[in-house]
Amino acid sequence: MPQFLSARPDARLIPLPWELPLADWPTGLLVALPRGISRHVVRFIKVGGSVYAAKEVLEHLARHEYRLLTELHRAHTPSVEPVAVITGREDAEGNPLDPVLVTRHLEFSLPYRSLFAQGVRAETVSRLLDALVLLLARLHLVGFLWGDVSLSNVLFRRDAGEFAAYLVDAETGELHPRLTDGQREHDLMIATTNLYGEFCDLQAGNLLDESLEPQRLVESILARYRELWVELTGVEEFADTELSRIEKRVRRLNALGFDVAELAIDTLADGSRIRIQPKVVDAGHHSRRLLRLTGLDVEENQARRLLNDLDTFRARTGQSHIDEPVVAHQWLTDQFQAVVDAVPQELRGKRDAAQLYHELLDYRWYASQAQRREVPLAEATAGYIRDVLTTLPDEVVAAADGRQLANPFDPSQGYADDDDTPMPIDPWESGEMPAMRADVLDIEALRRKARESGSAL
Amino acid sequence: MATVSFKQATRVYPGSDHPAVDKLELEIGDGEFMVLVGPSGCGKSTSLRMLAGLEEVNGGSIYIGDRDVTNLPPKDRDIAMVFQNYALYPHMTVADNMGFALKMAGIPKAERDTRVMEAAKLLGLEEFLARKPKALSGGQRQRVAMGRAIVRQPQVFLMDEPLSNLDAKLRVSTRTQISALVTRLGVTTVYVTHDQVEAMTMGDRVAVMKDGLLQQVDSPLTLYDKPKNLFVAGFIGSPAMNLLKGKIVEGGVRVGDYVVPVTREVLSKAAGEDSLIIGVRPENFVVAPTGVAVDVDLVEELGADGYLYGTLAGLTPEEKLSAQQIVARVSTRTPPQRGTSVKLNIANPETMHVFSEATQERLND
Numbered sequence: 001m002p003q004f005l006s007a008r009p010d011a012r013l014i015p016l017p018w019e020l021p022l023a024d025w026p027t028g029l030l031v032a033l034p035r036g037i038s039r040h041v042v043r044f045i046k047v048g049g050s051v052y053a054a055k056e057v058l059e060h061l062a063r064h065e066y067r068l069l070t071e072l073h074r075a076h077t078p079s080v081e082p083v084a085v086i087t088g089r090e091d092a093e094g095n096p097l098d099p100v101l102v103t104r105h106l107e108f109s110l111p112y113r114s115l116f117a118q119g120v121r122a123e124t125v126s127r128l129l130d131a132l133v134l135l136l137a138r139l140h141l142v143g144f145l146w147g148d149v150s151l152s153n154v155l156f157r158r159d160a161g162e163f164a165a166y167l168v169d170a171e172t173g174e175l176h177p178r179l180t181d182g183q184r185e186h187d188l189m190i191a192t193t194n195l196y197g198e199f200c201d202l203q204a205g206n207l208l209d210e211s212l213e214p215q216r217l218v219e220s221i222l223a224r225y226r227e228l229w230v231e232l233t234g235v236e237e238f239a240d241t242e243l244s245r246i247e248k249r250v251r252r253l254n255a256l257g258f259d260v261a262e263l264a265i266d267t268l269a270d271g272s273r274i275r276i277q278p279k280v281v282d283a284g285h286h287s288r289r290l291l292r293l294t295g296l297d298v299e300e301n302q303a304r305r306l307l308n309d310l311d312t313f314r315a316r317t318g319q320s321h322i323d324e325p326v327v328a329h330q331w332l333t334d335q336f337q338a339v340v341d342a343v344p345q346e347l348r349g350k351r352d353a354a355q356l357y358h359e360l361l362d363y364r365w366y367a368s369q370a371q372r373r374e375v376p377l378a379e380a381t382a383g384y385i386r387d388v389l390t391t392l393p394d395e396v397v398a399a400a401d402g403r404q405l406a407n408p409f410d411p412s413q414g415y416a417d418d419d420d421t422p423m424p425i426d427p428w429e430s431g432e433m434p435a436m437r438a439d440v441l442d443i444e445a446l447r448r449k450a451r452e453s454g455s456a457l
Numbered sequence: 458m459a460t461v462s463f464k465q466a467t468r469v470y471p472g473s474d475h476p477a478v479d480k481l482e483l484e485i486g487d488g489e490f491m492v493l494v495g496p497s498g499c500g501k502s503t504s505l506r507m508l509a510g511l512e513e514v515n516g517g518s519i520y521i522g523d524r525d526v527t528n529l530p531p532k533d534r535d536i537a538m539v540f541q542n543y544a545l546y547p548h549m550t551v552a553d554n555m556g557f558a559l560k561m562a563g564i565p566k567a568e569r570d571t572r573v574m575e576a577a578k579l580l581g582l583e584e585f586l587a588r589k590p591k592a593l594s595g596g597q598r599q600r601v602a603m604g605r606a607i608v609r610q611p612q613v614f615l616m617d618e619p620l621s622n623l624d625a626k627l628r629v630s631t632r633t634q635i636s637a638l639v640t641r642l643g644v645t646t647v648y649v650t651h652d653q654v655e656a657m658t659m660g661d662r663v664a665v666m667k668d669g670l671l672q673q674v675d676s677p678l679t680l681y682d683k684p685k686n687l688f689v690a691g692f693i694g695s696p697a698m699n700l701l702k703g704k705i706v707e708g709g710v711r712v713g714d715y716v717v718p719v720t721r722e723v724l725s726k727a728a729g730e731d732s733l734i735i736g737v738r739p740e741n742f743v744v745a746p747t748g749v750a751v752d753v754d755l756v757e758e759l760g761a762d763g764y765l766y767g768t769l770a771g772l773t774p775e776e777k778l779s780a781q782q783i784v785a786r787v788s789t790r791t792p793p794q795r796g797t798s799v800k801l802n803i804a805n806p807e808t809m810h811v812f813s814e815a816t817q818e819r820l821n822d
């Protein structure tokens with residue numbers, strides 16, 4: 001009988017056919033959404049209106065990953081949300097099956113392969129890397145050593161004109177009170193190797209903009225990470241005549257999306273020099289503010305954009321003297337919600353609400369420029385739906401580079417038209433493997449080996 | 458090729474009041490396969506990162522060959538750290554999947570090709586080099602991953618739990634392949650695992666760590682036959698060694714109603730103690746007319762041999778619940794019956810282990 005480990009169980013998961021290996025699940029239970037490649041068997045399963053990601057993995061790793069994802073969530077670090085670990089699975093003959101880790105499918109998320117398959121401009125690659133670097137720095141700030149940094153282990157979400165990155169694979173992770181420089185360097189070393197490989201792979205598949213060079217790209221990741229880390233944690237020293245630098249540092253951090261919860265300020269010996277260092281910084285400067293004002297929970301740059309629009313709205317409607325929360329409520333119903341409600345049901349799956357509103361603002365700005373007039377919101381909305389939204393590709397796995405996947409539910413199995421000539425004979429796999437248990441020490445075999453190699457005790 | 462020495466190497470993490478690695482003293486021979494093993498948190502990865510140059514050394518030093526590398530940056534140490542990465546890139550050939558890190562390191566194409574070809578020969582992958590990895594089996598993927606490490610041709614390989622996410626079958630075959638390969642290459646290797654079976658089957662020598670302290674470093678058989686202390690005795694071997702506490706009496710140590718003979722010489726090393734711990738591996742017990750009386754709870758048959766699980770005879774049902782389990786290997790031709798009671802004796806006194814309870818150290822030779 002399968003057992004469920006879960007903090008917030010979804011009862012609809014219980015009757016699923018856990019006695020079948022995931023690879024054999026009836027396709028009626030699955031959805032083919034874009035996803036990255038993986039070593040384990042991963043499937044998206046649909047129950048009612050919810051979509052979950054299920055991954056078959058060894059028990060100690062499933063538990064470890066569940067625990068770490070729970071911790072990361074608690075620390076508000078962008079990562080997929082753990083839902084359950086299902087252990088004690090057996091097939092019809094009573095053979096044990098690996099446990100399954102279930103996470104909530106991250107809505108509107110884009111694995112890098114499906115992004116690149118649609119063609120990605122050099123400029124966009126740069127934004128993706130910014131998002132990845134920001135994620136890595138945020139993980140390091142909370143003491144998370146990832147151990148397997150790669151594009152495959154990240155999900156991207158559109159975030160106004162930028163991207164937000166989420167961690168999906170925490171299997172190799174460790175959480176410590178605070179990472180040492182060496183631990184962060186270790187992650188960077190892993191990141192550069194993996195990302196270099198992934199970029200070379202995109203290049204080999206003609207999916208990388210020709211102006212981009214894998215070597216340059218990984219170098220730029222290192223440089224960006226180091227720059228960001230210094231900004232987030234570095235010591236700054238200046239003369240006591242430059243006190244405005246404290247304010248400037250805080251503003252720079254805010255602009256990067258961080259709030260400064262603790263800033264250490266020391267005066268040095270003779271009092272003529274000041275030293276500052278951020279001790280605790282929290283990401284989500286704009287998104288927290290928007291959440292407080294409107295209850296909208298959106299990505300950081302989306303929040304920045306919406307807050308700007310809220311400010312504009314306040315000024316335009318001459319309400320600068322009115323309490324911000326009051327105006328925010330009005331903005332939410334008259335502007336934001338009005339636009340979202342105007343979108344036909346069948347088009348809502350194309351973009352999340354905040355992204356849609358952001359794109360509408362862009363559309364309206366360009367339309368107003370072109371027509372040399374202020375295009376009204378309702379008119380712009382209709383135009384955006386007609387000209388943009390309806391033309392966007394659906395978020396299903398249409399192997400977007402025009403190729404057909406061998407298995408629409410599993411991109412790890414390659415393309416249907418891949419080389420199918422029979423595999424060469426493998427000298428290492430033609431013989432029978434001796435049956436051995438991984439968890440029992442065969443001391444007699446060790447003694448034999450020692451005797452044969454002549455090495456005495 | 459090179460030796461590796463940790464000389465009193467110590468690492469204390471900032472904010473921590475005790476060292477994660479405490480005065481580690483370890484000499485690794487040229488071409489040796491050294492395994493660091495111990496429970497999670499005992500300092501294995503920290504030791505490895507210290508050797509890699511990724512963790513500050515707060516005391517002592519580290520040598521590779523006769524070079525003091527304690528303060529050298531990672532790139533100047535000529536080591537290759539092998540991490541769990543065996544993602545294969547679908548658009549790249551097997552050859553490129555093996556050689557891409559060399560390209561990143563700026564090694565010219567001709568040299569890369571030679572190294573990849575050499576590695577492929579070692580790994581039986583020559584026929585696969587031009588193919589895309591699509592249809593490779595789990596074992597073949599694993600070998601491509603090994604190829605990635607081999608082509609780097611470093612002085613020292615560092616491997617941190619490279620097999621921990623493999624299923625049991627692949628883990629067993631990959632263990633054998635890695636140690637065979639490394640032996641052939643003759644590259645000094647430091648391999649970290651929490652799994653004692655893995656450590657024992659792979660290592661030329663095994664260093665057992667606990668709480669940042671090196672407990673013992675020896676060949677697998679010495680660790681098994683002459684564990685230096687109680688921790689090593691209990692950690693190495695599966696099923697684990699029976700560790701039976703008993704009072705010192707005339708002529709030996711009393712366990713249950715039976716006096717296990719212990720020489721005067723050994724007893725004399727425990728001056729001032731009134732009890733000792735007798736260690737017996739399951740396969741060193743025999744069912745005999747005299748010995749420690751044990752109630753049989755279960756006999757598990759595994760072919761010609763089986764394991765008997767029981768508890769000291771004569772306990773009340775309540776005591777039995779919390780009593781220590783005793784495990785003995787028995788022949789399944791005439792297996793003892795569940796619910797009966799048998800006497801277990803030590804076939805060969807040489808195989809017995811005696812430990813001090815106070816110091817946890819081994820007392821007999």
Ligand SMILES: Nc1ncnc2c1ncn2[C@@H]1O[C@H](COP(=O)(O)OP(=O)(O)OP(=O)(O)O)[C@@H](O)[C@H]1O
Nearest residue numbers: 035036038039040053080103104105106111152169
């Ligand atoms: N909660 C989720 N929401 C959306 N996509 C997901 C989720 N979980 C997994 N995926 C997708 O499935 C892919 C594989 O998942 P994951 O990386 O956990 O598998 P893995 O076998 O551990 O990978 P690796 O080979 O790196 O160890 C991811 O790249 C991602 O695209």
Ligand SMILES: Nc1ncnc2c1ncn2[C@@H]1O[C@H](COP(=O)(O)OP(=O)(O)O)[C@@H](O)[C@H]1O
Nearest residue numbers: 176178179180470477497498499500501502503
């Ligand atoms: N950045 C850190 N800060 C504080 N303690 C740490 C840090 N990293 C590791 N540790 C601690 O150091 C000890 C050794 O860790 P590690 O070398 O990873 O052990 P192992 O590899 O044997 O599991 C553990 O107690 C661990 O929690």
Ligand SMILES: [Mg+2]
Nearest residue numbers: 038152153169
């Ligand atoms: Mg992954």
